[in-house]
Amino acid sequence: MNITLRQLRYLMALMDEGHFGRAAEACSVSQPALSVQIRDLEANLGAKLVERHTREVRMTPMGREVARRARRILDEVAEIEQRARWDKGLAGQLALGLIPTVAPYLLPLALPRLRARNLRLDLGIREATTHHLLGELREGRLDAAVVALPAGEDDLVELPLFEDRFLLAASRARAEDLSAEHVRPEHIDPEQLLLLDEGHCLTDQALEVCSINRRSLRTDLRAASLSTLSRLVEGGFGMTLLPEISLWVETAAAPNLAVLRFAAPEPSRTIGLVRRRLSVDDGWFTDLGDTLRASAAEALERSGVERIAAMKHGMI
Incomplete structure (x- = not known):
């Protein structure tokens, strides 16, 4: 045998x-x-x-x-x-997974920090939906993953990293008809809301935030990435919810994209780092969390969301 x-x-x-x-x-x-x-x-x-x-x-x-x-x-x-593999903290090999609505915005700032901490770190990156990341985490193919919390798994240890607020994105022409002081998620017309393809946790989060039934959504306009979604919205094909961490990239690439803050309390998601409960932690998990948290803070600062409140109609 x-x-x-x-x-x-x-x-x-x-x-x-x-x-x-x-x-x-x-x-x-x-x-x-x-x-x-x-x-x-x-x-x-x-x-x-x-x-x-x-x-x-x-x-x-x-x-x-x-x-x-x-x-x-x-x-x-x-x-x-x-x-x-692990020896005295963040060293050796690291297989890290990230969800697609975080990876393009966090990695450009996190990778230099990780390299600076240890030039010999053998780093592997996996971008996938939450379902696939958690599966690979359980199988030992990933050491840790960045996902929206709670992951809802008893066999995982969760470390919150940052709060990621949602903002309403629309073309500048469409945004001029909206008042930032009165924009609320539940007032969004389902027929105007564009979301990512099924399988992305952000889609489920947006539906929950807006209290929208999936069957009322448009099925002819779906995107596989926030970048594609932003281009569609910029072109006037509807509106969408963008996570705050994405703004420093998406608004720079789409000059005619307007972003509106929601009225308080602002909807948000918690982004965190998870690992298997049985995995050995001699400090690397905390070190990794600190590095990712600092990178997220820089990304949010670059997004400049606090500027929105001071601008007419909350547009940037």
């Missing part, structure tokens, strides 16, 4: 995703390759682990038991790897 860690990781992905294609994507392998490894694992154990259906897979009782033990084994392996 020759059970491999790869087989156990693939089995965990299959249990989490419930679908061979999605599990293969989460593991960055082809679906046939993942399927072969699962079959080899079943052959090694002499037991059926999954029930294969047309659109989904279901774990057998034995499959669930093996997966439960596999998670424990992989957690221990990840801890061994981290003990070997």
Whole structure:
């Protein structure tokens, strides 16, 4: 019998995703390759682990038991790897994940700081949605991830970094018809609201802030990035909510984009750093959090949001 860690990781992905294609994507392998490894694992154990259906897979009782033990084994392996990598704080290798609505605005300021702390740091960056980042974090492929809190996972340690306020973005022509003192999220017309594609946590946050049902949104205009969304809004195709940390980049690239502050209390999200509870922390997690927090403070300062209140109609 020759059970491999790869087989156990693939089995965990299959249990989490419930679908061979999605599990293969989460593991960055082809679906046939993942399927072969699962079959080899079943052959090694002499037991059926999954029930294969047309659109989904279901774990057998034995499959669930093996997966439960596999998670424990992989957690221990990840801890061994981290003990070997980390030495006196932020050193060695660091695999960091960030959600797409934070990465382009935080990384340009954070990377020089991280390099300055340790020139020998072997840094790997992964930009993906929250769902994929948390999956890779559990599998040990990431050491930490920057996501919106709370992550809602008991096996993660959360470290808040900063509050990221939401602002209403529109073309300058459309913004002139709005009064900053009376702009409230719940007053936004769903037919005018443009959001990111499904899967982005910012989309769900915006819907909750504006008390909007997803079915009332326009489905013909969706974007994969805030940059594309900002260009659409600048062109007069609707309005959107932009996180404060993005403004220093997006407003510079879109001169005809106007940003309005909401009336108090302003809607916001908490951005934080998360790691696996079982991972070793000899100071690197706090060091990383301090570095990212300082970078976020600079990004928010560059966004110059405090200037908005002093300008006519709150536009920048």
